[in-house]
Amino acid sequence: MVTLLDVAASAGVSRSTVSLVINKSPLVKDETRQRVERAIQELGYVPNPNARGLVKKENKSLGVIIAIEDQPYNTYEFNYETGLYSYNITNGIPVGLANTDYGLLTERFCVSIQGKELPALVKNNRVDGIFLVGGLFTPELIERLKEKKIPIIAIGRYYDQIDSVSTDVTQGVYLGVRYLLDQGYRKICYINCPQIYRSNAERVAGVQKAMREFHLEMKPDWLVYCKHNTGEGGYEAIKRLWQSGARPQAIAAANEPIALGIMRFLYEQDIRIPEDIAIVSYEDSVLGGYAVPALTSVNIQKEYMGELAARIMLKRIRKGQEGELEHIIVEPNLVVRSSVGKC
Amino acid sequence: MVTLLDVAASAGVSRSTVSLVINKSPLVKDETRQRVERAIQELGYVPNPNARGLVKKENKSLGVIIAIEDQPYNTYEFNYETGLYSYNITNGIPVGLANTDYGLLTERFCVSIQGKELPALVKNNRVDGIFLVGGLFTPELIERLKEKKIPIIAIGRYYDQIDSVSTDVTQGVYLGVRYLLDQGYRKICYINCPQIYRSNAERVAGVQKAMREFHLEMKPDWLVYCKHNTGEGGYEAIKRLWQSGARPQAIAAANEPIALGIMRFLYEQDIRIPEDIAIVSYEDSVLGGYAVPALTSVNIQKEYMGELAARIMLKRIRKGQEGELEHIIVEPNLVVRSSVGKC
């Protein structure tokens, strides 16, 4: 393995000089720098990350902590959550990290089971900062995380204790329902996430805001909650509604898994989308783009949230933990595909 | 920050002894060990990974190199690849790494653009070994990778130069087509991947094996290739076939994106699945489980391939690079859902 010393010898300078060159210090004479750079090239020298990390007290790695409900169970089935939400968010992070040499380490963390411990990545001091994805983190856990004194950025959900990048849920839901109304639909039902989610109130507010603009009231029975954030959850919810005799012209779903559950039920009843009934979804994912028919959905910009979070992280690392918390709200936007017609 | 020295002082031993305890050496007297362990507990000591890595010459990180066609472009649309293949494989790796303290770093690498360089993770010596996912790696690139002298395991595709975990494509495709035949379908068409894929021959072999068992011949016109591995690719392929007048009883698709493209075309024609036409897919993903109707598909066990690859990696790190290459073939299995009936 070629080290600093080899480069120094080859270039005829001291180790400090080589180090200064590597770290782009302006203190080195141009001619010396070039000589050193040539030696680095020739020898194929690469700085040892551990040696550097040891003295600079940094890992050049960031952690993504994904909150999960229980043990990760790999399945593609309709009655399981898809994991696409955290996957898409995580995909955006490297975009914001481009042109840095930060690596990204991922860990799934079950708050309910491992709640008393810390994620291994932070416990073992493997990372210089962490991203929290998912809404399952408790305030207590976040407090314990903060004791490690590394930057923490929440993605997808607002937490008042730390920096966050989240989405305007009310506005997003509003956009979807509003689009249905704009297209002439009036008899609209909303299939919401399971009751336990705190963001449900924001969703309902979005529905109501749109309805009121059209001087309509949401029928209380037409606001239903799924048991799970899965296809089956949506399927069962629409089935119950249908069996109660409800015949909406359009359905707004809280996310794609739920929307696809609804679509499956309708398919079984031989009800055509969008000819017989319209459906609009929220969140957006490959499930929406690939759905049959393609789902009109509100895109909450998951990748972009990840990217922005990465930028905040870099800033925190550079400037330190002091200063105002940042709470960025990303605007959702409607993606019109083929599941809504004209009423 | 608490260091080895603090623990040593607190426990009244030397640093070497603490180090031996941490590394579970049997050389330490039981009573001493307990004293040291108590001190570690009390002080909340965590070994510094960089210091340890520096002397042991290891990173305790592994890299996943995902081959991509061109720049990653984030979209959920029907005319883009989904990325689910590499995502699912990558998800399996941590399972095989459980109870070790290896972290997993991911890098997307565009062979055609960055072909002359090495992935940053390996160039900068950030990882102790790498997993190659995707079939786009060239033999030359692999040779250059091997010069780094770290273990390399290919997942999903066989390469003769390195360890690999892959799938029996012919058997998988056979399973799917065979199932159609078993259910009574005879007029079957096969929608294959784009021509450039080397695995296409294996797929065709699978189709033919099944057909011959039933004393049938594949009509050459009914074996068609998509332009892209996307929904649109499948959509356009089936459209061409349909417009040529072909009316198959059943369709076998080379993967879910293609299958969903086919399903979209059929939906537009108001052709019901499975009542009017059956469809079987291959690979399996959340796109299949959530499809409307749910897709019967051949599961190639992507997560399990990742898990096995991780185990091989651990073995290679322990035992070194010597010894026979391992080439594991994972058996595919049919997942019966709702897209195939009885003919």
Next chain:
DNA sequence: CTGAAAGCGCTTACAG
């Protein structure tokens, strides 16, 4: 079974 000492490959004041 335990301790003193050298060394892993860097960076960073400090002189000059």
Next chain:
DNA sequence: CTGAAAGCGCTTACAG
């Protein structure tokens, strides 16, 4: 602008 020296926090022979 450059070099000698100390130090980051560990592990590992080597004595004893």
